[in-house]
Amino acid sequence: MSILWLKAIHIFFVIAWFAGIFYLPRLFVYHADATNLAVKEQFKIMERRLWWFVLPFAILTAITGVAMIYQYGSDWLKASPWLHVKLTLVAGVYGYYFYLYKLMKQFAADENTRSARFYRILNESPVLLLLAIVILAVVKPLI
Template structure:
């Protein structure tokens, strides 16, 4: 197989991995919100969320994570000169952060399976946006490579993160106002 075949496979599994990273915390939000329902509704929803979370983790997120890393590693093996590029080193640092996010998501999943809901719905909504920040950082870094001005990139990423967090809080306030009406 050629470098481009491995690149295509890497992209496919990165997309799949991110799909899981976006959806799992959203399931956590719904699962947490379900704890406020009546007994019958809560039990039905909890059973379904546990089933969906298990399937998402085992059938999509974990395989996609490892296959992304495998095909990315093969590409680096085929083109080791990328490892000496600043943008690739920074990308790998973001990937390490993404892996930390992935395994922290597993920690939350294990807690929820034990019926421990440590985070509020709002905290989980904010947590859900962390993957978006990683996605933007990694994609812009890979596409722009050496043409990226690192300082402006970091400033843009911080502004983007603040915007997302503010939007989540604003949506929460709007929902609270509607529920009081």
């Protein structure tokens, strides 16, 4: 497979994954504010379905990313300090995504103790990670 096709597919998976990363905490905002039991139950379903829907995109993002690194080769990896920083930030995104899973399980068990404001802030935080990752991938400022 051409590296350009691999990059295109990788970018698609990243976008699809981030759609879920941006929307799930927004559901948490509404869920934390909800008072109606039926509405809370509906949010639980929506949150669970969304998390599991975007999980394959998270996995495919990792697979295509590793495939690109493999195609470029180990010499390229060693000579690309921007990539090391990017991969560290990407690890942070995966940590964030699995933290959302933990929060989703707390909501599912009716054990949420955080406010909607907390989830609003949480919802906005991955934007900065994504910006840094895109800048590193496109500009490669550490070369």
